[in-house]
Amino acid sequence: MRRRSVTRAVIGFAAVLVLVVVALWPVYVRPRTDPPATADAILVLGGARDGREQLGLRLAAAGYAPRVLFSDPYEYSATMNRICHGGYRFEVICFDPSPRTTRGEGRELARRARAEGWRRVIVVTFTPHVSRARYVLGKCWDGELLFADPEPDLSIARWAYDYVYQSAGYTKAVFEDC
Incomplete structure (x- = not known):
């Protein structure tokens, strides 16, 4: 029995x-991603080194936007140091979000977009984060957000982790404003 x-x-x-x-x-x-289109800026959200930084730089180099904003919440990162101080033919702006979360990145996006009169921004993050980032950033700024991701090759264990992590993040975001 x-x-x-x-x-x-x-x-x-x-x-x-x-x-x-x-x-x-x-x-x-x-998740729903969008074909790239000309935009006022490209915002690369912080996170694991999964190709998002390179994708943001490639999109800017291809002429999709005149500037790339990089969320840089790291204490020290050689990759981000190189990107933030590199010589590009487009503007590179690195910022430390407050708080160091998607919500902080959304606040910074909204602040800059309002100050500069932006209407469309391409957001680059990784696949499991796209939907939640769309939700959180949409709470902060009502402009047009186009999402791109480098489509990383994740292990089953990493996918399982991200299902749990992103679900917890969604739950938290429902109860927070921007």
Whole structure:
């Protein structure tokens, strides 16, 4: 009898897990991204070194925007130091968001966009973060946000971590304003 209960519990847990993964697949694994278009700026959100910095630089070099803003919440990063002090034919602006979260990045975006009269910004982040970043930044600024990602190759363990992490971040964001 006990064995049957354990088996049912395991099957029930597995079924719920499959449902959660399937339901959140379009949110974290295949989020809506946008084709690049000319914009007032490109905003590269902070995070793991997954190709987003290079994508932001490539988009600017291709002429999609005259400036790239890099969120730089790191104590020290050789990559960010090189980017923030490199010589580019477009403007590079590095900032430390406050707080050091997507919310802080949204606040900085809104502040600069209002001051400069921006209407469209390309946002670069990584795949599991796109949907949540769209939600959070949209709470901070009502301009047009186009999202791009470098489509990183993540392990199953990393995908599982990001499902949990991004879900917790979404839950927190629902209760916060910008």
